[in-house]
Amino acid sequence: MFRFQEKRFCYSVQPAYNRSKMTRSRVSMKDVAAAAGVSLTTVSxxxxxxxxxxxATRRRVRDVAEQLGFQPHRTARSLAKGRSGILMLSVSLPESTPGSAVDIEFFVQLMSAASGAALHRGWALVLAPATGSERSVPVDFDGAIVVDPRPHDALLRLADAEGKPVVTVGRDLENPDRLHVDNDHSAAVREALDLMAKAGAERPALLTSEADSSYVQDCIDGYNVWCTTRAMTPQVVTAAGGLTQGAGYEAARDFLTGPKRPDAVFTTLDSLALGVHLAAQSLGLDMPHDLQVATLSDSEAARQARPPVTAVDLNPVATGKEAVQLLIKAIEDAADTESFLVPTRMHVRGSTGTASPEAVSD
Incomplete structure (x- = not known):
């Protein structure tokens, strides 16, 4: 938990009329009051x-404060507005996933970027438990970011009950109109399938985690539309065991040894793709000739695999920053508050046999 240290507005008192001296120290409210010829209460x-x-008085005080470079303490500003200065963030992982969000590179990058963006704007970002009840969040907060919200998410329930603004990363399937930052996952899946079909794939399958978050549902929808337009029979497999490499491995061992073995697989997370990668190698399948593999969400592990895995970069850094900016706008009742779509980028690598010159340097 972040701990705030209260400080007084006064930094170093200098004669208000001597601006050359004040520039060598930080300006206090007392300096502003003296320069504007008003009381401290009027300045506040x-x-x-x-x-x-x-x-006219309000405008004159603000002009003097700006000219002197006065900057009130951020914590004091939050308290003056009746705010805690805290933004809460949680990642809503499937119950079947062991460990935590810090085991998945996408979430680590998103959380790090969000934390930096919040601090830059004078807010503290606090990570809430991924599971539990409303009582798992014992501190006051001004708004919340929930990543990949699932049904009955505890932080969503708490924020809604207290009337706190919420931004989700990925849509809230129970409340699609809620403010969110997202990617066009359906389009990304179709792009990857087109890529593998161009390289010769005729029986692509989709390997997903549980379909209780919007990005998984979007991938399924995009895959089914793609198969329908090509008169192909869809093969959607759900990995049991959460967002883990082991879950991908077990699922892949089953469908890669079945009677209708696919010649290409797209997965909804890099850890699942790495599991497919291992299963293919254990069965003696050559990538990309016997099996092509591509995935949603890029990672260092995908880049380091041999052959490296073709991946859709969801730009988690931009996503984290945009989520924080959107939440702060919602807290401040900004007029231009609306959901935001972050563009994606395909990194084509050896697992699909169609690596481009740009992607080879990955």
């Missing part, structure tokens, strides 16, 4: 948009 009311001040 003017800067925090409180009190019954004449508009």
């Amino acid at each position: 009311d003017a800067l925090n948009d409180r009190g019954r001040l004449p508009e």
Whole structure:
């Protein structure tokens, strides 16, 4: 949990009329009051948009504060507005997934970017438990980000019950109109399938995790549409055991030894693709000639596999930053608050046998 240290507004008192001296130290509210010829209370009311001040006085105080370079302490500003200065973030993982979000590179990059974006704007980002009840969040917060929300998510229930703004990464299937940051996963799947078909794939399969989050559902929808337009019979397999390499391995061993073995597989997460990769090698299948593999969500492990795995880069850094910016806008009641779609990029590598010159350097 982040711990705040309260500080007074006063930094170093210098004569308000001597600006050359004040530039060598931080300006206090007392300096602003002296320069504007008003009381400290008037300065506080003017800067925090409180009190019954004449508009001319309010504007003059703000102009003087800006000229002097006055910057109130961020914690004090939050308290003045009745806020905690805390944003809560949680990753809603399937119950079948062992470990935590820090085991998955996409979530690590997203959380790191979100934390940096929050601090840059003067907010603290706190990671909430991925599972549990509303009581698992014992601190006050001003808004929440929930990544890949699943039904009955505890942080969503708590935020809604307290009337706190929420932004989700991926759509909330129970409330599709909720503010969110997302990717066009359906289009990304179709692009990957086109790539593998161009390289000769005739029986591509889709390997997914549990279909209780929007990105998995979007992948299934995109895959089914692609198969329908080509009069192909879809083969959708759900991996048991959560978002793990082991789950991908076990599922792949089954369908790669079955009577209708696919010649290409797209997975909804890099860990599942790495499991397919291992299963193919254990069965003596050559990639990409016997089996092509591509995945949603790029990672260092996908890049280091041999052959390296073709992957859709979901840009988790941009996603984390956009989620924070959107949530702060919602908290501040900004007029231009609306959901945002982050563009994706395909990194073509050896697992599909169609690596481009750009992608080879990956």
